[in-house]
Amino acid sequence: xxxxxxxxxxxxxEGAIVQINCTYQTSGFYGLSWYQQHDGGAPTFLSYNGxxxxxxxxxxxxxxxxxxxxxYLLLQELQMKDSASYFCAVRRSQAGxxxxxxxxxxxxxxx
Amino acid sequence: xxxxxxxxxxxxxxxGEKVFLECVQDMDHENMFWYRQDPGLGLRLIYFSYDVxxxxxxDIPEGYSVSREKKExxxxxxESASTNQTSxxxxxxxxxxxxxxxxxxxxxxxxx
Numbered sequence: 494x495x496x497x498x499x500x501x502x503x504x505x506x507e508g509a510i511v512q513i514n515c516t517y518q519t520s521g522f523y524g525l526s527w528y529q530q531h532d533g534g535a536p537t538f539l540s541y542n543g544x545x546x547x548x549x550x551x552x553x554x555x556x557x558x559x560x561x562x563x564x565y566l567l568l569q570e571l572q573m574k575d576s577a578s579y580f581c582a583v584r585r586s587q588a589g590x591x592x593x594x595x596x597x598x599x600x601x602x603x604x
Numbered sequence: 605x606x607x608x609x610x611x612x613x614x615x616x617x618x619x620g621e622k623v624f625l626e627c628v629q630d631m632d633h634e635n636m637f638w639y640r641q642d643p644g645l646g647l648r649l650i651y652f653s654y655d656v657x658x659x660x661x662x663d664i665p666e667g668y669s670v671s672r673e674k675k676e677x678x679x680x681x682x683e684s685a686s687t688n689q690t691s692x693x694x695x696x697x698x699x700x701x702x703x704x705x706x707x708x709x710x711x712x713x714x715x716x
Contacts, residue, residue: 501644528705536705537707538704538705580647584701584702589654591635591652591660592649592705594646596644596645597647
């Protein structure tokens, strides 16, 4: 089977840096994605890592190590609006496009 | 921008009723998905479709069926609603392999 593990909650203050880890167990690996979901809102795509290394998009970066079955999302210069749930996800199969999601990490940013 | 529209934001149904949840996307995406989201459980895949009239079971298909008669529309059907199907239902679409999923705003279904 496939499973993803991520912390359930993370707290931080404005301006800080926070890292949300994700470890996965899959029969095959086809890339790691990250999604953000604000309370009452739809999940929205943040980033995708198909290969090892760091992908940077503004204040957000995502890292992947396939040999360790591990990735993380790094959020810098935290703002109150970053308070949300963050989900890591992997593709369910080689031929398909469906994603399996982790249970999500709730990030609370305080002033 | 891709728009995925779910027909109802909130729905209350009685146990045993047949329930239809509708989803429409406007970007000609091949792939469409239905997930349910419950506190502490994340998003779980119910069914997905990669073409008109094609469907694949996800991880929790029991008690559900789907219909995709047109490319832009993907319907989730609860044949006989039960209280354990009370949940947030999220529809999504994508254009292909490794393309991001675009989600609708969800339908919060309560079965009493």
